[in-house]
Amino acid sequence: MRFQPTSIAGVVEITIDWQNDARGAFGRTFCGREFAEHGLNSELAQCSISRNSSARTVRGFHLQAKPHAEAKLVQCVAGRMLDVALDLRAGSPTYGRHHAVELSAGRGKMLYIPKGCAHGFQTLENDTAIMYYISAYYEPAAGRGVRWDDPTLGVAWPFTQGAIINERDQTLPLLADYAPGM
DSSP states (O other): OEEEEOSSTTOEEEEOOOEEETTEEEOOSOOHHHHHHTTOOOOOOEEEEEEEOSTTBEEEEEEEOTTSOOOEEEEEEESEEEEEEEEOOTTOTTTTOEEEEEEETTTOEEEEEOTTEEEEEEESSSSEEEEEEESSOOOGGGEEEOOTTOGGGOOOOSOOTTOBOOHHHHTSOOGGGOOTTO
16 A cells, blocks of 8 residues: 555545456555554444445535544545545644545545544545445444535535535534534
8 A cells, every 4th residue: 555645644645556467456455554654543443334326425524522533544435536534633733624535436545534533525426435444433422523515614525506415414513613522
């Protein structure tokens, strides 16, 4: 795997190193030892998958509060998506800044999101599926987030009109109303 740091400390783009032959290709998506060598959380508590039938689907921005904070490794396994990490770590020099990257099933690129950063995405194609490798167990009472369309975040979402989003995500607070650890 190739690890490419971003402008937000701890947010890393990871690319699979494919081993190709006449049968196709093989590559690793996770190696605890390599993650630890790059200073990334190598704990794995659970894996989840999100299936999204329509392009324009938005989920996020989500995270879990301490002591249930979680790191995530996000991989698109079908379709295409814009994946976004948002720094919500109190005292971080990049608090309120984001990193966005397009992920697709065929490219082999993933996004690592550290504890304290929120995650959101928008699907760019129908039938997009996202696999999450997560360092902590899901704890519903620890769920927090920020509204995806907060204009102060400056995220260049491909589709703002006609976005498909659930009621919970539509009612998340704006960044100005979010208190770290709340």
